[in-house]
Amino acid sequence: MKILVPLKRVADPDNANKIKVIAGKVDTTGLEFKPNPFDEYAVETALRLTENATNTKARLGEVIVVALGPKELDTTLRGALATGADRAIRVDTTDDALDGDLVARVLKAVVEKEAPDLVLIGKQQVEGDSNQVGQLLAEYLGWPQATFAGSIKSEADKALLVSREVDGGTLNLKVTLPAVVSVDLRIVSPQGAKSMHTAATHAYPEGVRFAALMAIMAAKKKPLVEMKLAELVGDASLKVTYGTAELPPPRKAGIKVKSVAELVEKLKTEAKVL
Amino acid sequence: MANTLVIAELHEGKVRKSTLSSITFARQVGGTFSILVLGAGAKAAASEVVVFGAAKVLVADDASLKDYVCERFAPTIAAVAKGGFDTVVVTASSYGKDLAPRVAAKLNAGYAPDISSVHVDGNKRVYRRPMFAGNAYGTCEVQTPVHVVSARQTEFTAAEPSGGASPIESVAVAAPDAASARVEFISLEQGKSERPDLGEARVVVSGGRALKEQFAQVLDPLANLLGAAVGASRAACDAGFAPAELQVGQTGRVVAPALYLAIGISGAIQHLAGMKGSKTIVAINKDGDAPIFQVADYGLVADLFTAVPELVGELKRTVA
Numbered sequence: 001m002k003i004l005v006p007l008k009r010v011a012d013p014d015n016a017n018k019i020k021v022i023a024g025k026v027d028t029t030g031l032e033f034k035p036n037p038f039d040e041y042a043v044e045t046a047l048r049l050t051e052n053a054t055n056t057k058a059r060l061g062e063v064i065v066v067a068l069g070p071k072e073l074d075t076t077l078r079g080a081l082a083t084g085a086d087r088a089i090r091v092d093t094t095d096d097a098l099d100g101d102l103v104a105r106v107l108k109a110v111v112e113k114e115a116p117d118l119v120l121i122g123k124q125q126v127e128g129d130s131n132q133v134g135q136l137l138a139e140y141l142g143w144p145q146a147t148f149a150g151s152i153k154s155e156a157d158k159a160l161l162v163s164r165e166v167d168g169g170t171l172n173l174k175v176t177l178p179a180v181v182s183v184d185l186r187i188v189s190p191q192g193a194k195s196m197h198t199a200a201t202h203a204y205p206e207g208v209r210f211a212a213l214m215a216i217m218a219a220k221k222k223p224l225v226e227m228k229l230a231e232l233v234g235d236a237s238l239k240v241t242y243g244t245a246e247l248p249p250p251r252k253a254g255i256k257v258k259s260v261a262e263l264v265e266k267l268k269t270e271a272k273v274l
Numbered sequence: 275m276a277n278t279l280v281i282a283e284l285h286e287g288k289v290r291k292s293t294l295s296s297i298t299f300a301r302q303v304g305g306t307f308s309i310l311v312l313g314a315g316a317k318a319a320a321s322e323v324v325v326f327g328a329a330k331v332l333v334a335d336d337a338s339l340k341d342y343v344c345e346r347f348a349p350t351i352a353a354v355a356k357g358g359f360d361t362v363v364v365t366a367s368s369y370g371k372d373l374a375p376r377v378a379a380k381l382n383a384g385y386a387p388d389i390s391s392v393h394v395d396g397n398k399r400v401y402r403r404p405m406f407a408g409n410a411y412g413t414c415e416v417q418t419p420v421h422v423v424s425a426r427q428t429e430f431t432a433a434e435p436s437g438g439a440s441p442i443e444s445v446a447v448a449a450p451d452a453a454s455a456r457v458e459f460i461s462l463e464q465g466k467s468e469r470p471d472l473g474e475a476r477v478v479v480s481g482g483r484a485l486k487e488q489f490a491q492v493l494d495p496l497a498n499l500l501g502a503a504v505g506a507s508r509a510a511c512d513a514g515f516a517p518a519e520l521q522v523g524q525t526g527r528v529v530a531p532a533l534y535l536a537i538g539i540s541g542a543i544q545h546l547a548g549m550k551g552s553k554t555i556v557a558i559n560k561d562g563d564a565p566i567f568q569v570a571d572y573g574l575v576a577d578l579f580t581a582v583p584e585l586v587g588e589l590k591r592t593v594a
């Protein structure tokens with residue numbers, strides 16, 4: 001199976017409360033860039049679907065990672081290569097020149113060049129939290145979409161059984177490839193994603209795999225090509241533009257109560273919610 | 275003048291209450307709006323939404339729409355939208371989030387996702403939306419003639435009936451996307467619960483990793499007493515203490531009840547993103563420095579395994 005995984009880097013999501021707004025623009029100075037967590041999950045999922053878990057050295061398919069952005073993203077891409085992806089593509093541009101729609105149209109052009117069986121994509125990038133690129137891409141390609149996948153099992157490498165995490169439960173779909181699948185948090189649980197080559201009883205360690213030092217060295221030799229956005233899409237206009245940003249209004253400071261009785265009293269007489 | 279198409283969401287043959295948030299959006303935008311009810315059984319459900327002042331309630335009822343598959347629903351929505359609507363809105367549930375971008379792509383329209391408010395100034399419309407897990411708000415404008423929007427249920431209060439009776443009209447079900455031949459609906463597994471839906475509950479009792487295997491044992495009596503929905507942190511869901519669909523947060527459900535009780539939850543950024551909008555927040559945690567106390571109106575530093583049963587007892591004594 002040949003899988004394409006888009007990658008975005010984001011300002012450290014665990015410190016998102018430290019962002020500032022300066023002159024109406026979000027300022028993330030001081031926050032380290034990290035790969036978007038859902039994209040890391042998508043890479044892990046792609047690796048699981050192209051291997052037999054008992055011998056992860058033998059690749060049973062190809063995983064291509066693609067990022068849109070400036071040169072610094074090569075570091076993010078090399079990181080994915082070190083964990084096991086086979087090749088990388090960077091489409092040279094800047095975040096300001098993109099909206100979700102243009103990202104999807106660029107990815108469509110990359111898909112048309114690479115002809116993968118599957119695009120595995122994060123369900124959302126945790127800066128914009130917009131949750132749209134996978135669905136837009138599926139429509140632009142005329143492919144089926146299966147969003148918010150909490151588990152994926154491959155069947156004969158031609159179809160996937162996908163459990164989608166939806167409000168109030170799980171929706172199970174069978175999708176025949178090629179398709180776009182967006183991944184949710186629990187895809188990297190021990191039973192989350194598994195290829196047909198891996199025993200049904202196998203349990204993966206929780207979370208994503210880390211790169212060994214040797215692999216980090218080896219990743220430097222894996223192919224990483226740069227493409228120009230203009231070579232991929234003729235029309236780079238944006239459908240949605242962003243104006244000024246602001247910080248959320250602060251919550252008024254609360255108090256600590258000393259006992260359960262005091263808590264109930266406050267909820268009754270002060271907050272009046274009981 | 276705007277003409278908005280509101281997409282209703284059906285659940286077990288009824289219009290979901292979340293739909294009323296999209297109606298509120300349509301009213302705020304002004305002009306006229308119609309409501310599209312689609313799915314098998316839509317005809318029967320349509321009468322539920324005739325009292326909100328819509329120009330029309332449009333119905334697409336067909337056996338092919340029995341189970342939700344995006345590739346079957348999106349074409350009908352796009353076809354109806356092309357009949358004179360400049361805005362399409364759906365509430366940002368998992369249904370709306372799955373569907374809206376595909377519809378936008380079909381309409382060659384810009385998509386404003388998960389918005390918290392809209393500001394209308396003549397012909398200009400500015401959407402406001404939470405970003406960075408709610409640590410910043412961005413404003414955006416859609417540059418295409420048609421706008422597709424998903425609206426946050428917690429920010430657009432449910433519309434009240436305005437009386438009258440909108441005419442109900444059947445619309446044709448469009449041919450499904452060719453891609454639908456490659457998607458097979460297998461099943462929808464739903465958590466069975468007598469409790470109110472997380473998105474609609476007046477009180478939410480949420481538990482974290484600290485509850486361990488006693489999650490239900492400790493929280494159920496409290497939730498029952500308060501008529502509350504039960505929520506959970508990601509850590510509690512991942513560990514299997516609570517089912518995944520209870521997760522509250524940036525990537526789970528977003529809730530804004532009158533009262534939110536966070537029990538044994540540390541208050542990670544991703545959790546706060548899903549509950550910071552609650553009116554009154556109570557936190558019970560044995561670590562006085564836990565970040566949850568920064569957003570709590572009332573914090574109790576205590577061991578939950580003694581505090582929660584005590585709270586149940588106190589409530590029974592003083593409130594019931």
Ligand SMILES: Cc1cc2nc3c(=O)[nH]c(=O)nc-3n(C[C@H](O)[C@H](O)[C@H](O)COP(=O)(O)OP(=O)(O)OC[C@H]3O[C@@H](n4cnc5c(N)ncnc54)[C@H](O)[C@@H]3O)c2cc1C
Nearest residue numbers: 482483484507508509523524525538540544545560561578
């Ligand atoms: C991409 C991504 C998305 C995420 N999305 C979400 C999301 O949507 N929702 C979400 O919740 N998380 C989300 N997370 C996870 C989040 O970062 C935290 O890991 C998670 O919220 C922690 O859950 P917790 O508070 O239950 O566990 P912990 O952080 O382990 O906290 C447990 C708390 O319980 C307290 N405690 C322990 N024992 C007791 C006791 N006996 N009595 C009282 N208190 C006690 C401890 O002091 C501690 O504060 C996401 C993470 C990532 C990377």
Ligand SMILES: Nc1ncnc2c1ncn2[C@@H]1O[C@H](COP(=O)(O)O)[C@@H](O)[C@H]1O
Nearest residue numbers: 006007008068122124125130131132133
């Ligand atoms: N600028 C980008 N470069 C590469 N991938 C992106 C970019 N923006 C979004 N994506 C991908 O699209 C997914 C969904 O993002 P979004 O729809 O913007 O929330 C992310 O998890 C990424 O995999």
